Amino acid sequence: MLSPPSRQTLSTLPALRGFGEAERDRIATLFREIKLAKGATIYEAGDDADALYVVVAGAVDVVDGSRSITRFGPGDVFGDAVLLPDEPRYLI
Secondary structure (H helix, E strand, C coil): CCCHHHHHHHHHCHHHCCCCHHHHHHHHCCCCCCCCCCCCCCCCCCCECCCCEECCCCCEEEEECCEEEEEECCCCEECHHHHCCCCECCCC
């Protein structure tokens, strides 16, 4: 079960705006909520693409070594390589 902030974030995603509450409730069951400590690694380039991520709170930095490439914040979606079967993760 997703927290109220996570459910609210999902409902504001452009891809889900056209759905009614019942449809959004069903879609929400496909998500699971994770909380990570600051500095935790979500995935690395080359990892299997097995999940799509939505930032609810805080920020996610994409880094290449010590170089920051981009930052995702609340409402941003990343990891969409999962939509392409058998594709590895890329940095962005």
